[in-house]
Amino acid sequence: MKVVTLFFLSLVFSNLLAQSPKEQEVKTEVKEVTVFIEGAQVTRKKSVNIPAGETVLKFINLSPFIDAKSVQVKAEGDVTVLSVNHQQNYLDKLDKSKELDELEKQLAVLDKEMKLQSTYMAILQEELSFLMTNKNISGKDQGLSVTNFKETSEYYGKRLTALKLKEIELSAKMMELSEKKSDINSQINTISGKREFPNGEILVKVDAKKNASVDFELSYVVGNAGWFPSYDIRAKNINEPVEIIYKANVKQDTKIEWKNVKLKFSSADPNVSGIAPELITYYLGYYTAPPVYDRSLSSVSGIVRHEDGGPLPGVTVVVNGSTVGTTTNIDGKYTLSLPNNASELVFSYIGYQTETLPIGSSNINLTMSPDMVALDEVVVTGYGTRSRKAKGRNTAAGAAAPTMKSVRGQSSVPLAQVENQTTVDFEIKMPYSVKSDNKSYSVDMEVYSLSATFQYYCVPKIDKDAFLIANIVDWEKYNLLEGEANLFFEGTYVGKSILDVRNATDTLQISLGRDKNVVVSREKVKDFTTKQFIGNKKQDTRTWRTVVKNNKSQAIDMVVLDQVPISTLEEIEVKIENLSNAKHNLETGEIKWDFTIQPSEKKEFELRYLVKYPKNRSLIVD
Numbered sequence: 001m002k003v004v005t006l007f008f009l010s011l012v013f014s015n016l017l018a019q020s021p022k023e024q025e026v027k028t029e030v031k032e033v034t035v036f037i038e039g040a041q042v043t044r045k046k047s048v049n050i051p052a053g054e055t056v057l058k059f060i061n062l063s064p065f066i067d068a069k070s071v072q073v074k075a076e077g078d079v080t081v082l083s084v085n086h087q088q089n090y091l092d093k094l095d096k097s098k099e100l101d102e103l104e105k106q107l108a109v110l111d112k113e114m115k116l117q118s119t120y121m122a123i124l125q126e127e128l129s130f131l132m133t134n135k136n137i138s139g140k141d142q143g144l145s146v147t148n149f150k151e152t153s154e155y156y157g158k159r160l161t162a163l164k165l166k167e168i169e170l171s172a173k174m175m176e177l178s179e180k181k182s183d184i185n186s187q188i189n190t191i192s193g194k195r196e197f198p199n200g201e202i203l204v205k206v207d208a209k210k211n212a213s214v215d216f217e218l219s220y221v222v223g224n225a226g227w228f229p230s231y232d233i234r235a236k237n238i239n240e241p242v243e244i245i246y247k248a249n250v251k252q253d254t255k256i257e258w259k260n261v262k263l264k265f266s267s268a269d270p271n272v273s274g275i276a277p278e279l280i281t282y283y284l285g286y287y288t289a290p291p292v293y294d295r296s297l298s299s300v301s302g303i304v305r306h307e308d309g310g311p312l313p314g315v316t317v318v319v320n321g322s323t324v325g326t327t328t329n330i331d332g333k334y335t336l337s338l339p340n341n342a343s344e345l346v347f348s349y350i351g352y353q354t355e356t357l358p359i360g361s362s363n364i365n366l367t368m369s370p371d372m373v374a375l376d377e378v379v380v381t382g383y384g385t386r387s388r389k390a391k392g393r394n395t396a397a398g399a400a401a402p403t404m405k406s407v408r409g410q411s412s413v414p415l416a417q418v419e420n421q422t423t424v425d426f427e428i429k430m431p432y433s434v435k436s437d438n439k440s441y442s443v444d445m446e447v448y449s450l451s452a453t454f455q456y457y458c459v460p461k462i463d464k465d466a467f468l469i470a471n472i473v474d475w476e477k478y479n480l481l482e483g484e485a486n487l488f489f490e491g492t493y494v495g496k497s498i499l500d501v502r503n504a505t506d507t508l509q510i511s512l513g514r515d516k517n518v519v520v521s522r523e524k525v526k527d528f529t530t531k532q533f534i535g536n537k538k539q540d541t542r543t544w545r546t547v548v549k550n551n552k553s554q555a556i557d558m559v560v561l562d563q564v565p566i567s568t569l570e571e572i573e574v575k576i577e578n579l580s581n582a583k584h585n586l587e588t589g590e591i592k593w594d595f596t597i598q599p600s601e602k603k604e605f606e607l608r609y610l611v612k613y614p615k616n617r618s619l620i621v622d
Helices: 002-019 098-133 146-191
Strands: 022-026 029-035 038-050 053-062 066-076 080-093 198-208 212-235 242-252 258-266 299-305 316-319 325-327 333-337 344-348 355-358 377-380 385-388 406-408 425-427 432-434 441-450 453-459 463-473 483-489 492-499 507-524 530-534 537-550 556-563 573-578 590-597 602-614
Touching: 022 038, 029 212, 029 242, 038 053, 053 212, 066 080, 066 198, 098 146, 198 212, 212 316, 212 492, 212 507, 242 258, 242 325, 242 432, 258 441, 316 333, 325 333, 325 483, 333 492, 453 507, 483 507, 492 507, 507 556, 537 556, 537 590, 590 602
Parallel strands: 022 053, 029 258, 212 483, 453 556
Antiparallel strands: 029 038, 038 212, 053 198, 066 212, 066 406, 080 198, 080 377, 212 242, 242 441, 258 425, 258 432, 299 333, 316 325, 316 344, 344 355, 377 385, 453 463, 463 507, 483 492, 507 537, 530 537, 537 602, 556 590, 573 602
16 A cells, blocks of 8 residues: 555656756846946847757846846747746855955955954053053062162163054054055945845746747846936037037946947936026016026035945936936045036935935035845736745746747836937947946947037126037937037137037037137126106116127127016016117017127127116115
8 A cells, every 4th residue: 555655646746847847047148238328228148959848947147136027038939938037046146246356355354464453452452551550569568779670660661662662553554454444445335335136037938849949039127227428529610510529428237247248328218617607587576686696506516425424436416307417436526517407416326325415505415325125026927027025046937928929027118218308329339348337438429520600608797708609500310418518619628518408499509618718898887877866756777888809819709698677567667778789688688789799809888777666665776
């Protein structure tokens, strides 16, 4: 009876093993990467020999930051894809880079040396304490001879001196070791986050009618990667085209190096500012004040630190709602030119909580807090998703899809989109490598030579410097995104500006910075600035004189802007007496002089207006 039972159990167990699909590990290489403004889509390819029957292919050594909903698997061959699962393997950690491994070895040696020096210091402190405690060697009933006193004094002095000098030497050595340890920790922090990360895996269950060689394409969206555009804008003079070098600043810390990959960038997501100012409409009323222009917020800078107070290099700093961004340097410092109407900065860094701060001043410092949320396992099948904590090596499980050649999660691959922009891809023609070190790499994407008309622009009420503006038509066909730009004019670096295409119309205006050879002044003319009482009315007269001098060797076209107030009440009357042939915008109060000025020529413009209002009321008139 026992023999029959054992035979029956053995038969059942053999059938169960026969029904369990075989598992086969597959190592792949990254072939293509499309980098979004935030995140990246990674494509891996591999030809796999598959036996007949059901097999679970385990694609291993993947990034731990895979968006499980985005996983796609394509199979070219005589095979049916039954299910696709994503999981984290916490038992097999991802291999560390050689640089990181070497730094950690150096750190271990330093720790050992610091413990040794600390032990020496403790022994020295004990000896010092013993010496101080026993410096009085005479007994209660026995005096100390002169000879003994002299010998004791000499010994005590020499030994105390030696110990104190040794204490200074040990303190200096420990400080030196501590500084080296801090430097190594900072370098490790730039290469990798503090946490150890699991090995990402994707399990693909397939069914083959016979032995076959199948080409698989595996793609997914991964976090901790992204890019932002920047530009070099060069103008030799005002008679030649503008050259725009379109660059991508890419960084990634996906824990997987992108080595010689086909790289694409997708739009689917010094210190004096070169941004030309804009007027604010000047509304005049009893309880209103003239507009205030704060030029200090044309750029923002600061330092980002980690929780221990040290600098945090490689932090991405982006103007919220735009692609204008930068990264912190080795000292944790950043400087960023601001587009008009910028209101918030977003700080992000792997292993730390993303922070969004309002732009309230020109200096914004931040101490970032570690992100303590553990990575959750997300299991994706062809028909749904489920989530659980991963506590070890997982196995494939999912619903069957016997007729599918390609399986993906419920949601399609997410594409990061930038407001008011169309999605554009830029393909790098040569293979490119990007290390997983969280460092920013600059990649030249395109070089454009664009015909432009040049015009100088000045708003002396806000800023008396003249700005050179390049006007470019048909700019839409170049697929430009807003971003920070380095400006070069007449072979000289003149500062930074913003290439802002969000609010551009049929003509793109690029501010090429300040030109000190065009001098503009604006002053109040006291002889024509009066206050009078006429009947039951007060009358305030204001007169402003603007002078423009062209110190360049060639004639230039120029626009100078000023403004007059706009009344919001019937009892307040604004009358313009002299505009010097300027154009007057009745809705905004803008005054515009558009003219050509010859070399060494000087032009003067006068703006005079008067304001009448009841004499029993007070009114601030600028």
